[in-house]
Amino acid sequence: MFSKTCKYAIRAVIFIAHKSADGSRVGIKEIAKGIDSPEHFIAKILQDLGKRGLVQSLKGPNGGFYLDEVSKKHTLADVVEAIDGDGIFTGCALGLKQCSEIKPCPLHSKFKTIREQLQIMLGSVTVENFNDELNAGISYLRRN
Amino acid sequence: MFSKTCKYAIRAVIFIAHKSADGSRVGIKEIAKGIDSPEHFIAKILQDLGKRGLVQSLKGPNGGFYLDEVSKKHTLADVVEAIDGDGIFTGCALGLKQCSEIKPCPLHSKFKTIREQLQIMLGSVTVENFNDELNAGISYLRRN
DNA sequence: TTAATAAAAGATATTTTTATCTTTTATTTT
DNA sequence: AAAATAAAAGATAAAAATATCTTTTATTAA
Incomplete structure (x- = not known):
């Protein structure tokens, strides 16, 4: 459904939203451990998301990744589109x-419904929407 | 959503169902042209589908691919599962x-609905279900 | 029973995705 | 200013997916 890169990206932004909700920053090592991803690989992905303005970061001591007020409100659809493009939606x-519509493949109309539902679902949750349930231990981002 | 291999596979079986509905066989070259795929690549895929009993074939003059009565009734879900596995469904x-359910990721429940709908949709259409609309020129398997 | 046809099988190549390693730059603290 | 920290950037590597090419086997028809 999503590329592996995209799965890591989603897990990472949700993790960052969770960990930086108090205004602090979270380092790449903690992120990699927190979401079970290769450290250097998720670093690259976050670099990319940073350029696109979906995450923020600061170098140096006490540095790390965090989300500004705008980024917290981004939806998972934004993240998916940034990494995998809109192919999955369109x-x-x-x-x-x-x-x-005029030259449809055999599956066109049946698939449209599902794609739309996916887009609506991903478009209706922000990256910070999961903070409470992660705090409560109701859902997880790694094997734990 | 599906791998490229899987997309070719779906197009191919629908094409074979369509072209062999009259009891004839359809050659690999015609299939490749008919679904816009690399000839040798779709050959490999069909070889695989053949081993799994999803398509039938005969060598030699007048040979080619066709579907027996059982294969015609296979659903697209069967094809997807044969090529990409059941990861997309489960x-x-x-x-x-x-x-x-007990250790869900943040998206687990929201995604479940969509996966199920996808499975129901793909499980509810057989590979021969599209014959009529392909004949009528209502849907297409290549740029045409 | 030979020639022609067409898929099966095996080998190789290319491209894309995923992953890792090293060096550089920015920031903070001492 | 110097040392420490942490991300950015660049280069390289490994693995997986996609694609192509060649040889073999089965089948048919002449």
Whole structure:
């Protein structure tokens, strides 16, 4: 469904939202451990998300990643689109470039519904929406 | 959503169902052209689907691929599962192996609905279900 | 029973994705 | 200012997915 890169990205932004909710920053090592990802790989991903303004960071002691007021309100759809592009929301299920309402692939209409639901779902939750349940230990971002 | 291999596979079986509905066989070259795929690559995929009993084939003159009565009734879910496995139906959206009802990832419950709908949708159409609309030129398997 | 046809099988190549390692730059603290 | 910290950037490597090429086997038709 999502690329591995995208899965790491989603887990990371939710983790950062959670850990930096108190105004502090969270380092790359803690993030990597907290979401079970390769440290250097998630570093690259966050670098990319940083350039796109989806996460913020500061170098040096007490530095790390955090989210400003705008970033906290970004939806998971924003994250997915930043990493994987909008193919999952708009592309043809069978990979046909010219597939559209007028020249639909056999699955077109049936798939449309599902894609839309996915987009609505991902568009309706912000990265900080999970803070409470993570605090309460109701959901998890790693094997734990 | 699906791997490229899986997209080719779905297109191919629908194409074969369509072209062999009259009892004839359809060659690999015609299939490759008919679904816009690399010839040797789709050959490999069909070889695999053949071993799994999802398509039938005959070598030699007048040979080619076709579907027996059982294969015609296979659903697209069967094809997807044969190629990509059941990860898309059962796996965690965030790639967490231990994600489950008792240790859910943040997206678990919201995703469940969508995965189920996808499975129901793909499980409710057989590969031959599209023959009529393909004949009528209402849907397409290549740029055309 | 030979030639032609077409898929199966095996080997290799290319591209993309995922992962790692090293060096540089920015920031803070002493 | 110097030392320590931590991300940014750049380079390289490994693995997986996608694609191509060649040889073999089965089948048919002449």
